Amino acid sequence: MFEKFIRRLLKVRSTDLTGAAALMKKLDRKRIPKHVAIIMDGNGRWAKRRGLPRVFGHRAGVESLRDIVKVCTELKIAVLTVYAFSTENWKRPRDEVDALMDLLVEYVNKELDELCANGVRVNPIGRLEVLPAASLAALQKARETSRNNGGLILNIALNYGGRMEIVDAVRAVAAGIKEGEIAPGEIDEKLFAGYLYTAGMPDPDILIRPAGDFRVSNFLLWQLAYTEFWLTPVMWPDFRRVHLLQALVDFQGRDRRFGGLNQL
Numbered sequence: 354m355f356e357k358f359i360r361r362l363l364k365v366r367s368t369d370l371t372g373a374a375a376l377m378k379k380l381d382r383k384r385i386p387k388h389v390a391i392i393m394d395g396n397g398r399w400a401k402r403r404g405l406p407r408v409f410g411h412r413a414g415v416e417s418l419r420d421i422v423k424v425c426t427e428l429k430i431a432v433l434t435v436y437a438f439s440t441e442n443w444k445r446p447r448d449e450v451d452a453l454m455d456l457l458v459e460y461v462n463k464e465l466d467e468l469c470a471n472g473v474r475v476n477p478i479g480r481l482e483v484l485p486a487a488s489l490a491a492l493q494k495a496r497e498t499s500r501n502n503g504g505l506i507l508n509i510a511l512n513y514g515g516r517m518e519i520v521d522a523v524r525a526v527a528a529g530i531k532e533g534e535i536a537p538g539e540i541d542e543k544l545f546a547g548y549l550y551t552a553g554m555p556d557p558d559i560l561i562r563p564a565g566d567f568r569v570s571n572f573l574l575w576q577l578a579y580t581e582f583w584l585t586p587v588m589w590p591d592f593r594r595v596h597l598l599q600a601l602v603d604f605q606g607r608d609r610r611f612g613g614l615n616q617l
Contacts, residue, residue, distance in 0.1 A: 369595045375538070376598035380428075384605050386558030388432040389425065389597075390580070393418065393570055395588030397562030407450040413590035415460055424594050425505050426471045428601075432506045432554050437570050440514035441481075452487045457511070461491040465498060472504025478550035479513035480521075508551065515574030522548035522575075551576060559604045563589045579611050 393414055400410030418435065425433045438453060460553075468475060475495040482489070492511070525548045529535035535544070546552065556576045560569075565586040569577065583600040586590075 366557045369593060373595040375592075375600050376595065379602050380598065381605055382428075385428050385430060386601065386604060387430065387555045388434070388557045389430055389559055389561065390434045390436075390557035390573055390577075391421070391561045392436045392487055392563070392567060392570055393484050394436075394570075396590055398564065398591045399588040408456075410588075410590055411453055411456055415456065417589055417592045418460075420463065420593050421505060421597055422468070422473065422505070423471075424597050426473060430505060432508065432551075432557075433546055434478075434508035434510060434551070434557065434573065436510045436513065436570070438479075438511045438513070439571060440517055441571070442514055442518065443512075454485050456486050458491045461495045465495050468495075468507070469499050469502060471503045474502040474504065474506045475499045475500060475509065476506055477509045477511055478518075480517065481511060483512055506554065508554075510550075510572070513550075513572075515569070515571045518550055518573075519575055521550075546575070549575060556580065559600060561581055561585070561600050563587050563596075575585045579609070581607055581609065 377583060396410030396414045397407040398410070399413060400407050403409070422433065437457070442453075465475070475492075475498075477492040477496060481492060484492070488511075492509075522545060522559065526535060526540060526545065530537060551573075556578065557573060557580045559581045559585070560573075560577060562582065562584045563586075565584070567584065573580075581604055585596060585600075587596055
């Protein structure tokens with residue numbers, strides 16, 4: 354009953370479907386980004402505008418995630434990293450945090466079979482050990498069940514902070530030096546990146562920020578050095594296929610120089 358109510362609120366407009374089809378034709382399949390990062394923001398504001406409890410916004414946001422994962426799979430994007438719960442989000446009311454953790458378990462249990470059927474590898478990142486036992490167990494199950502899948506890597510950032518990730522990497526490098534496994538002179542950007550939560554993955558090509566905010570919010574601070582930003586006032590629960598495709602079309606029209614100059 355609850356999910357049907359949410360889906361009625363999120364009824365997809367025919368214009369969105371038409372727009373998505375047109376945008377799909379514009380995409381150059383040879384220049385699809387390898388790594389898309391998304392800050393899933395605006396759930397609470399979306400619910401408030403409708404006179405609903407904030408948890409309704411988080412539930413609605415799950416529908417968006419489901420849709421975006423499908424599109425990324427269709428386009429054969431290698432990595433999708435979504436910001437689900439930051440280290441700062443513990444400051445929110447206890448009932449909202451509990452609802453988010455329960456929703457995480459529900460999402461994993463409901464979606465895991467379909468994710469695996471589509472070759473998605475679920476990879477939670479962050480300091481996961483402090484999550485509630487049920488949430489941690491669900492994430493561990495998802496990671497183990499999907500570990501051999503060869504399609505989209507779905508990084509779910511939970512109890513995640515960009516500064517904290519860098520601190521964890523520094524600690525790991527320091528431990529390697531102490532054990533004699535790393536010489537200080539060997540430390541460079543490539544070595545250091547190998548100690549981040551996203552080790553072995555390409556940096557994000559594009560960061561999508563819904564809900565009209567203009568900040569990074571402590572997300573992937575190291576990895577975003579040359580990432581293209583795409584900002585939209587659309588709240589995350591309303592973010593759908595058409596919006597992702599527009600972001601990708603806009604991305605393909607940008608001139609990425611990485612600090613250099615294009616040859617004329």
